[in-house]
Amino acid sequence: MFRLPALAPAVARAALRAVAAPGAAGARTAALSTGVPPAAGVGYPGAEEASFTTEFEFVDPETAFPMFQLMGPDGKFAVADDQRPAIAEDKELLLKMYKVMNTTQIMDTFMAKKQRQGAVSFIMTSYGEEATHVGSAAALTGDDVVYAQYRESGVLLWRGFSLDETMAQCFSTQADGGKGRQMPVHYGSKALNFQTISSPLATQIPQAAGAAYALKRSGKDAVAMTYFGDGAASEGDFHAALNFAATLECPALFFCRNNGYAISTPTKEQYRGDGIASRGPGYGIPTIRVDGNDVFAVYEAVARARTLAIEESRPVLIEAMSFRIGDHSSSDDSSRYRPDGERDKWAQVAPIPRLRSYIVERGWWSDDEDKELQDSLFADLMTAMRKALADKKPSLDEVFTDVYDELTPDLVAQEAELRVHLAKHGDKYDLGVFAPSTKA
Numbered sequence: 001m002f003r004l005p006a007l008a009p010a011v012a013r014a015a016l017r018a019v020a021a022p023g024a025a026g027a028r029t030a031a032l033s034t035g036v037p038p039a040a041g042v043g044y045p046g047a048e049e050a051s052f053t054t055e056f057e058f059v060d061p062e063t064a065f066p067m068f069q070l071m072g073p074d075g076k077f078a079v080a081d082d083q084r085p086a087i088a089e090d091k092e093l094l095l096k097m098y099k100v101m102n103t104t105q106i107m108d109t110f111m112a113k114k115q116r117q118g119a120v121s122f123i124m125t126s127y128g129e130e131a132t133h134v135g136s137a138a139a140l141t142g143d144d145v146v147y148a149q150y151r152e153s154g155v156l157l158w159r160g161f162s163l164d165e166t167m168a169q170c171f172s173t174q175a176d177g178g179k180g181r182q183m184p185v186h187y188g189s190k191a192l193n194f195q196t197i198s199s200p201l202a203t204q205i206p207q208a209a210g211a212a213y214a215l216k217r218s219g220k221d222a223v224a225m226t227y228f229g230d231g232a233a234s235e236g237d238f239h240a241a242l243n244f245a246a247t248l249e250c251p252a253l254f255f256c257r258n259n260g261y262a263i264s265t266p267t268k269e270q271y272r273g274d275g276i277a278s279r280g281p282g283y284g285i286p287t288i289r290v291d292g293n294d295v296f297a298v299y300e301a302v303a304r305a306r307t308l309a310i311e312e313s314r315p316v317l318i319e320a321m322s323f324r325i326g327d328h329s330s331s332d333d334s335s336r337y338r339p340d341g342e343r344d345k346w347a348q349v350a351p352i353p354r355l356r357s358y359i360v361e362r363g364w365w366s367d368d369e370d371k372e373l374q375d376s377l378f379a380d381l382m383t384a385m386r387k388a389l390a391d392k393k394p395s396l397d398e399v400f401t402d403v404y405d406e407l408t409p410d411l412v413a414q415e416a417e418l419r420v421h422l423a424k425h426g427d428k429y430d431l432g433v434f435a436p437s438t439k440a
């Protein structure tokens with residue numbers, strides 16, 4: 001026989017009042033003895049590690065997850081020389097990181113201007129978050145499959161997505177792997193193991209848990225890496241994904257880009273806990289919070305998380321703290337809801353200048369090379385954009401394909417209706433922009 005440590009209702013109410021009482025000493029927790037001895041040797045199946053206590057206490061943790069950082073905003077390592085990460089000596093890797101981070105930023109600026117000029121319908125930028133993309137992507141291998149949200153273009157660029165491919169997607173040309181069916185910046189690449197972006201928030205998170213399960217079953221040394229924002233972590237799919245990955249012991253990396261906002265909703269209105277990291281232990285998932293503006297810390301965290309995920313076949317949660325310096329998208333004006341000066345403050349601790357300080361100090365980079373990089377990137381972007389503008393849109397033959405292996409009767413009827421309509425009213429449309437039909 002074992003006995004539950006019973007709590008008389010009156011005692012329980014008194015304890016609750018003690019916790020809720022404003023200004024009560026200790027404020028957030030209360031403890032009292034129930035006088036019932038703990039039963040020894042009993043572990044309920046749902047919480048086998050829990051030991052009995054006669055101390056009544058609502059657990060309400062007040063301590064925040066620490067933030068792993070290796071390099072501060074001044075570009076100086078925060079650790080002793082012999083504690084520096086191995087990549088600090090890897091000139092080639094760091095220069096590639098720096099170039100891809102710059103490519104992301106310069107491409108964003110270029111495309112944001114083109115959107116304002118009406119050349120492209122929509123754009124999203126990732127100013128200030130470049131280290132979360134590149135630091136994490138560099139720690140993965142090509143076998144690791146990526147499920148991103150929408151603001152992670154640097155991950156794709158790191159993997160080798162070309163500016164031509166970027167432009168083909170944004171301008172919906174026939175060269176686009178997605179056949180022009182997605183909004184701009186909703187990239188995907190089969191060759192680069194990067195699943196196509198889905199707009200509905202959190203779609204990709206359970207997909208990654210499932211992909212990780214498949215990887216585990218295949219015996220491959222690879223992880224499924226999923227990126228998502230602080231706002232997406234409020235979706236039910238986030239919780240389902242973490243629980244599936246934890247219980248099925250899947251090598252999934254859950255990488256949260258906490259950039260302070262979900263469009264106009266600041267994080268302080270999004271949750272009451274300690275960021276997203278605090279949720280990991282609740283699912284039994286090893287978790288780390290990192291300074292997302294420190295590319296060294298991000299790299300190190302993801303590299304180690306990857307090893308842990310593969311060796312122990314379990315998921316890891318990484319919360320990378322950063323700040324969305326730009327607007328949410330080209331449809332947003334964040335000056336309407338953000339205080340003046342907030343962006344400038346964060347620009348001062350942004351990741352690109354931080355890495356630049358280090359590589360310049362090591363004599364691996366110079367201001368002249370910065371200028372050359374910017375000029376050549378701009379020229380490459382212009383060339384890629386002109387090529388995309390000169391290219392045809394995908395053929396109308398493709399409008400109905402690919403969702404089903406064979407067209408359903410409804411789709412067959414719709415396609416026939418479209419062709420009848422265009423035969424009659426085709427002159428009202430600029431059909432010359434589309435690649436020709438191969439159908440009779």
Ligand SMILES: Cc1ncc(C[n+]2csc(CCOP(=O)(O)OP(=O)(O)O)c2C)c(N)n1
Binds near residue numbers: 200201230
């Ligand atoms: C299910 C769903 N609800 C709402 C939206 C509209 N929406 C698009 S992005 C976004 C904010 C997401 O914020 P966060 O996850 O923090 O990512 P961030 O944009 O900050 O990178 C919202 C609410 C959506 N796309 N999908």
Ligand SMILES: [Mg+2]
Binds near residue numbers: 262
């Ligand atoms: Mg966000």
